Amino acid sequence: MTVAIVPGRGAEGWTMPLPGGTATRHDDLAAAVARIEAEAAPRWVLSDTAAEYPPLLQAGTRLDRCRDLWLSERIISRAEGREAPAPVVRSDPDAGTLFERAPEPVDGPAALTRLQASWLDQRRRLRALGIEGLGTLLAAESAGGLAAAEMSRTGVPFDVAAHDRLLRELLGPRPTKGMRPRKLQALADRVTDAFGHRLNPDSTKQVLAAFHAAGVDVRTTHHWELSSVDHPAVEALRVYREHARVWTAFGWNWADTWVGAHSGPGDAGPDRVGQWPGDGPAGTRFRPVYTVGGADTGRWATDGGGALQLPHAVREAIRAEPGWKLVAADAAQLEPRLLAAISGDEAMIAATAADDLYTELAPDLGGERAKAKIALISAMYGGTSGDAAALVALMRERFPAATGCVERAARVGEQGGTVRTRLGRTAPAPSAKWWSELNSDRGTRAATRRGRFTRNFIVQGTAAEWALVLLALLRRRLHEEGLGELVFYLHDEVMVHCPAERAPAVCAAIEAAAAGATRTLFGDMPVRIPLRPKVVDSYAEAR
DNA sequence: CGGGTGGGCGCG
DNA sequence: AAAGCGCGCCCACCCG
Numbered sequence: 001m002t003v004a005i006v007p008g009r010g011a012e013g014w015t016m017p018l019p020g021g022t023a024t025r026h027d028d029l030a031a032a033v034a035r036i037e038a039e040a041a042p043r044w045v046l047s048d049t050a051a052e053y054p055p056l057l058q059a060g061t062r063l064d065r066c067r068d069l070w071l072s073e074r075i076i077s078r079a080e081g082r083e084a085p086a087p088v089v090r091s092d093p094d095a096g097t098l099f100e101r102a103p104e105p106v107d108g109p110a111a112l113t114r115l116q117a118s119w120l121d122q123r124r125r126l127r128a129l130g131i132e133g134l135g136t137l138l139a140a141e142s143a144g145g146l147a148a149a150e151m152s153r154t155g156v157p158f159d160v161a162a163h164d165r166l167l168r169e170l171l172g173p174r175p176t177k178g179m180r181p182r183k184l185q186a187l188a189d190r191v192t193d194a195f196g197h198r199l200n201p202d203s204t205k206q207v208l209a210a211f212h213a214a215g216v217d218v219r220t221t222h223h224w225e226l227s228s229v230d231h232p233a234v235e236a237l238r239v240y241r242e243h244a245r246v247w248t249a250f251g252w253n254w255a256d257t258w259v260g261a262h263s264g265p266g267d268a269g270p271d272r273v274g275q276w277p278g279d280g281p282a283g284t285r286f287r288p289v290y291t292v293g294g295a296d297t298g299r300w301a302t303d304g305g306g307a308l309q310l311p312h313a314v315r316e317a318i319r320a321e322p323g324w325k326l327v328a329a330d331a332a333q334l335e336p337r338l339l340a341a342i343s344g345d346e347a348m349i350a351a352t353a354a355d356d357l358y359t360e361l362a363p364d365l366g367g368e369r370a371k372a373k374i375a376l377i378s379a380m381y382g383g384t385s386g387d388a389a390a391l392v393a394l395m396r397e398r399f400p401a402a403t404g405c406v407e408r409a410a411r412v413g414e415q416g417g418t419v420r421t422r423l424g425r426t427a428p429a430p431s432a433k434w435w436s437e438l439n440s441d442r443g444t445r446a447a448t449r450r451g452r453f454t455r456n457f458i459v460q461g462t463a464a465e466w467a468l469v470l471l472a473l474l475r476r477r478l479h480e481e482g483l484g485e486l487v488f489y490l491h492d493e494v495m496v497h498c499p500a501e502r503a504p505a506v507c508a509a510i511e512a513a514a515a516g517a518t519r520t521l522f523g524d525m526p527v528r529i530p531l532r533p534k535v536v537d538s539y540a541e542a543r
Numbered sequence: 544c545g546g547g548t549g550g551g552c553g554c555g
Numbered sequence: 556a557a558a559g560c561g562c563g564c565c566c567a568c569c570c571g
Contacts, residue, residue, distance in 0.1 A: 202566055204550055219556060222551070245553065248565055295561055299555080302563065309554040309563060330555095335560095378559070385558025456560040460555095464561095491555045491561090 014108035030059030049145035133423035143472035150277035155285025163317035194233035298464035318539035328542035343405035382452035413454025421461035474513035
């Protein structure tokens with residue numbers, strides 16, 4: 001069963017079974033949706049989960065499954081070789097999908113008609129494309145939309161006092177407005193002393209000039225370029241920058257903006273805590289905003305809060321509530337394992353049985369673990385410097401199927417063609433600007449750059465969808481068994497907050513979800529993609 | 544002064 | 556101006 005939802009003003013809204021059902025108006029949409037969910041467990045069709053789901057969550061209504069037409073439109077359009085148009089908010093009531101131009105405002109029933117038109121249109125185009133796996137991808141992307149809204153609402157348990165302690169330790173007391181913290185100022189002074197004159201260490205221009213004046217010939221002030229420079233300012237600058245970053249991007253102001261009281265009812269008790277998002281214990285929570293599919297590869301991005309770039313120094317403050325635990329799990333060597341699977345390279349698939357793929361492959365790839373790692377990463381990223389070229393040559397010799405797979409993807413990209421992930425997410429077509437660059441004297445550069453992008457896209461994009469399927473399976477299982485709250489998701493990591501006694505069951509659920517994701521993408525293929533759950537009190541202990 | 548860009552660096 | 560992918564965020568700097 002499929003049911004479309006259109007929210008109205010305030011609490012009211014409309015629902016309609018698809019296709020061809022009757023539109024029904026509800027005074028209290030959230031209550032009506034909860035009732036239908038309990039009775040029929042339909043797949044809900046929404047135009048934009050990020051906008052429409054939070055009010056339902058606020059009212060205590062959880063959706064189990066949905067189809068997000070906006071997220072789906074972007075995937076389908078790319079598969080068709082074009083960009084998705086922005087959704088049209090106002091529309092001619094008569095006809096058209098959400099994505100066609102029309103001038104008139106719509107009422108509830110007309111909006112439902114448009115929703116249905118979009119849904120039917122997407123179904124038709126999906127069939128016409130005939131890409132195996134694409135339907136699964138749309139389901140996973142939509143589930144990601146639900147999970148993202150739920151995680152933003154739930155938030156990551158965050159200990160403000162612990163955060164303040166670590167900031168004081170690192171930077172000194174919180175300064176008055178406009179001042180650097182004491183310890184950071186001391187680090188800035190060390191930079192100044194090393195050069196022998198005043199300058200602003202935040203100014204690239206001033207720092208570069210100071211190095212030139214000191215007779216150090218560098219082109220940039222990147223740490224990788226400075227690391228080979230023998231000058232006392234180098235180390236002082238490195239430490240200053242490291243600390244300055246914590247202060248400006250993840251310091252007191254950041255916490256004021258992104259950490260707040262738990263928005264759920266709190267303290268739902270130890271019984272069936274995952275029943276709906278946000279019913280964990282009260283306390284302060286870091287609440288980032290996720291952008292589902294924000295990267296072209298399908299990875300998520302963040303729109304505020306910087307959750308995907310949280311420095312390790314700050315992770316100490318992410319702490320389980322008393323009596324609760326964090327279960328953090330990350331996939332080890334996800335991308336090379338997926339490369340083995342998507343290429344069908346039998347020797348490499350066999351190697352995924354090992355816990356550490358790099359150690360396992362070392363005898364084939366240069367003898368040392370570090371060399372095997374460079375060989376694999378360079379093959380996936382298109383690296384050529386240092387040892388990389390020789391190690392990739394070794395890859396080609398030992399694992400021709402895997403290497404051929406990424407190199408074919410690179411050739412296609414260089415020529416302006418496109419590539420797809422395992423489930424059919426398609427790389428964006430090159431822009432007009434790229435084509436003109438290709439046909440200029442900088443053509444080789446343009447080709448090489450796009451080749452590296454498409455080469456990496458098939459691996460990073462498949463990793464993103466594997467993790468997305470994992471997230472969808474885990475989200476459902478946590479709910480069904482009332483195990484805990486899903487609180488964090490970072491490319492190849494997930495984190496669950498749960499009562500301490502449930503931690504073993506959560507670990508099992510995570511491992512089952514990983515196995516399920518692998519089966520969804522690769523069926524019975526004997527590839528192994530383990531997720532390592534770790535039960536901790538603080539996120540800092542997880543890695 | 545406000546917006547856009549580039550450098551630098553945090554994460555995977 | 557990294558050699559090697561994908562992001563977001565901060566600051567300085569430049570421009571209108």
